[in-house]
Amino acid sequence: DAGITQSPRYKITETGRQVTLMCHQTWSHSYMFWYRQDLGHGLRLIYYSAAADITDKGEVPDGYVVSRSKTENFPLTLESATRSQTSVYFCASSDRQGPYGYTFGSGTRLTVV
Amino acid sequence: EDQVTQSPEALRLQEGESSSLNCSYTVSGLRGLFWYRQDPGKGPEFLFTLYSAGEEKEKERLKATLTKKESFLHITAPKPEDSATYLCAVQAGSNYQLIWGAGTKLIIKP
Numbered sequence: 467d468a469g470i471t472q473s474p475r476y477k478i479t480e481t482g483r484q485v486t487l488m489c490h491q492t493w494s495h496s497y498m499f500w501y502r503q504d505l506g507h508g509l510r511l512i513y514y515s516a517a518a519d520i521t522d523k524g525e526v527p528d529g530y531v532v533s534r535s536k537t538e539n540f541p542l543t544l545e546s547a548t549r550s551q552t553s554v555y556f557c558a559s560s561d562r563q564g565p566y567g568y569t570f571g572s573g574t575r576l577t578v579v
Numbered sequence: 580e581d582q583v584t585q586s587p588e589a590l591r592l593q594e595g596e597s598s599s600l601n602c603s604y605t606v607s608g609l610r611g612l613f614w615y616r617q618d619p620g621k622g623p624e625f626l627f628t629l630y631s632a633g634e635e636k637e638k639e640r641l642k643a644t645l646t647k648k649e650s651f652l653h654i655t656a657p658k659p660e661d662s663a664t665y666l667c668a669v670q671a672g673s674n675y676q677l678i679w680g681a682g683t684k685l686i687i688k689p
Contacts, residue, residue, distance in 0.1 A: 508666070508681040511676050
C-alpha cells in the first residue's frame with residue numbers, strides 16, 4: 467500500500483534499553499522527519515533528512531540517533547531510553563524543500579518504564 | 580524568538596454554530612503557514628498552506644485566512660465529524676524547520 471507507515475504502533479520498554487522506531491514511505495520523497503508530540507509542547511522536531519545519507523539535528527536531538535541508508539526508510543533509535551522519552555513519535559515525509567505540506571504517519575506511542 | 584500561539588486551547592460548539600480558530604505568529608520572513616487536522620490516535624493531516632498576507636483558501640466547511648500577524652481557520656456550519664485538534668505551523672527565513680503551535684481541540688456537539 468502506498469503511504470507512510472510506522473512500526474510498532476505501541477511499545478513499552480524499560481529504562482536503559484535501546485529501542486528502534488521504524489518509518490517507511492513508498493513515494494520516494496526526499497525529505498523525512500521525526501517528531502515527538504507531548505501535551506503542552508506540541509510537535510517538536512528530533513531529526514530530519516534531506517536525502518539518503520544526509521541527516522541533521524532538529525530541536526530536541528539528544529538521546530536519539532537516526533540513519534537513512536535508503537530513501538524509503540528512516541529509523542529512529544533511542545540508544546538508552548529514559549522516562550522523559552515517553553511520548554508519541556511521528557514520522558513525516560515531503561517531496562520538496564520549502565513551505566509545502568508534510569505527510570505524517572500514524573505514530574508510535576512509546577512508554578518507557 | 581520565533582513563536583506560534585494558537586487560541587483557544589479548546590472550543591466546544593453546537594452543530595451548525597460557526598466560529599474561528601486563531602493562530603498568531605512572531606517570526607522573521609514568513610515563507611509559509613500551514614494548517615493541519617489531527618484526529619485522536621492519528622498523525623496530522625495537511626489542510627492548507629498560506630504564503631502571503633491576504634491569501635485565503637477553502638475546503639468544504641473550512642476557510643483559512645492570513646494577515647501579517649495571524650491566521651484564522653473559519654469553520655462554517657460545522658458537523659460532528661469536524662471534531663479534531665487543529666494545528667498551525669509556520670516556516671520562516673532560512674530555517675527549514677516548521678514551528679508548531681500547541682493546537683486547538685475542537686468539539687462539535689450534535
